[in-house]
Amino acid sequence: MRLWKTILAAAVLALAAGTSAFAARTDLVIGIPLEPPHLDPTAGAAAAIKEVLYANVFEGLTRIGPNGEVLPDLAESWTISDDGKVYTFKLHTGVKFHDGADFSADDVKFSLDRARADNSVNAQKGLFAAIDKVDVIDPATVNVTLKNPQGSFLYNMGWGDAVMVSPKSAATNKENPVGTGPFKFQNWAKGSSITLVKSGHYWGAPVFLDKVEFRIVPDAAAYVPALLSGDIQAFPFFDPDSLAQVKDDPRFKVVIGSTEGETILSINNKKPPFDKLQVRQAISYALDRKAIIDGASAGLGLPIGSHMSPANKDYVDLTGLYPHNVDKAKELLKEAGLENGFKATLKLPPPSYARLGGEIIASQLRDVGINLEIIPVEWAQWLDQVFTKKDYDLTIVSHTEPNDIDIYARKDYYFNYDNPTFDKVIADLNLTSDEAKRKELLGEAQKILADDAVVGFLYELPKVGVWDAKLQGLWENAPIQANDLTKVKWSE
Structure with a gap:
């Protein structure tokens, strides 16, 4: 009997050890066609900047969802005055930038004033043209007064060019981006890849992935071999001419959606x-x-x-x-x-x-x-x-x-x-x-x-996405320049 119990216990331990091997993976390699010229969404027109960093590293007062809807982000709520000119944003508390600096209404004022300043290098400076002044009410409350009502204001604040930055790190975001998002910047191997890792101190819902590498693949002919080898698991913007080579392969999911391109x-x-x-x-x-x-x-x-x-x-x-x-x-x-x-x-x-x-x-x-x-x-x-x-x-x-x-x-x-x-x-x-x-x-x-x-x-421009069939949460459409990874996970 003791021998039988010993064998059973060993079998249970072996089963437990084996089960862990089937746990969902937490890393991801994404193929992108263009390398960003730098990594500051508030200082460049290239879509590739936002496609790596939007919603992942940097966040705004609002954000644009997968269907083009306006959602709360760093602002948990807002009210609008009867004349449509004053927006009062109530901010999430306990938010920190990746370098440990606290996020508050002062950072909102800094970010918006910086974006609309005469010497601003923001590629979408027009987004902020309607702003008359930004007033800090308390650390968690900020008033943004417009020169005139603007029906698209909340949507505009969800663009990648309107993300919040810290005065302590804004000057160096091009090479070392510091945001408040669920992922933090780890490394940029120029000409090769950009790596993000999960932030251990994120204020919102934790993400599923621990590490994401954006692999730069300028040659469309390399997309299919990279997928077939498993070297890259997802191409959110796949080469349409190569689609026939993978569309019937059950290992991959092919998703054709719309863009704003x-x-x-x-x-x-x-x-x-x-x-x-x-x-x-x-x-x-x-x-x-x-x-x-x-x-x-x-x-x-x-x-x-x-x-x-x-x-x-x-x-x-x-x-x-x-x-x-x-x-x-x-x-x-x-x-x-x-x-x-x-x-x-x-x-x-x-x-x-x-x-x-x-x-x-x-x-x-x-x-x-x-x-x-x-x-x-x-x-x-x-x-x-x-x-x-x-x-x-x-x-x-x-x-x-x-x-x-x-x-x-x-x-x-x-x-x-x-x-x-x-x-x-x-x-x-x-x-x-x-x-x-x-x-x-x-x-x-x-x-x-x-x-x-x-x-x-x-x-x-169509959005042709091809990725591992076990991946969940990648966007079907592209209502904004983004590869939002906040809901992405592997099925077990």
Whole structure:
């Protein structure tokens, strides 16, 4: 009997030891196509910055959820004055930055005043333009007074560019980001990976993962081998052209969702001959969206005729305004005095939608007499030459910021577009909180941009995600620039 009990006890111990081997793993390697130029969401336009850090390392007063909804974040609640101008935010208490500094209303004031200052380097400074003043009431209460009511204010405060930073670490966030989020920064191996680890002192619900590595994989051809080998377990933004190789493999989950990425052929509106409406309209007629979508997004993109996502409730379908018409394009070029065509440059950043789409578009424009020199550039070069210095003729990029039609009203924006009528519509929109009126104004704004052919509107970038079938909690859609890992876990 004693021998039998000894054998049984040993079996129980062996079973217990074996069971632990099947516990859900707590590490994750995510593949991303572009390396961020730095790691401060409040000081750069590159989507890659927010895709690593938003909701993971940095948090805002509010946050945008997976369906585009506004949720509380560092502000647990808020009230709005009857005139719509004063927002009183009640903050969570006991919150600390990753370096141990306490988070309080003083940090809210610092962050918002810094973002809207004259010398601000925030890429979305317009988000804060409506703020008149920020007052600290007590450590857990802050008043934000607006110059005028703004229906989108709470949404704006959920952008990655509006996250809270500490005066003690703000100056060094580009290399060593310090936030209040559930993950803290561990390491950045330049050109290779960025590693985050679970914060041991997070104020909110603890995350499931202990460690996350964002692996930089610029070559789309490497995506499938990385997945098959298990070296990388998730690509939230997968190469559509490689989808056929994994879509029927039960080891992986394939999720096709929507983004806020208006993919456009950007035009320098003040550079001759693009300063002529007929030339820009000729380009729009020369574009065959279907061929571009088939060739650059495996047929998964949704065509657009202005700067708004088809998933948006206020979207207006203007794709019929410029049907593909080579003869009409040539006729407009003749009206512009360019019946023999002209030469221009097309600067293409690294994403495959740009490089593949650029070849197709160059061929289509060649058919109407516009001969393009294709100039591939790295992402840092694109940000410097195109976005900052406006040194370009044409380029292709997906604008993945949410609800960002107002960028065309910015006088220093790289489109170099200037239309007082459009500016007035956007100004009225910023003063309006009534949903019916906002819908009307957004419709007007879309129509003006289409009529002016400010850029060549191509398609809405699809979100093609591929990841291990045992992973749960990754976002299906991309309503904001983010890879939010707060709910991600492995099934056992």
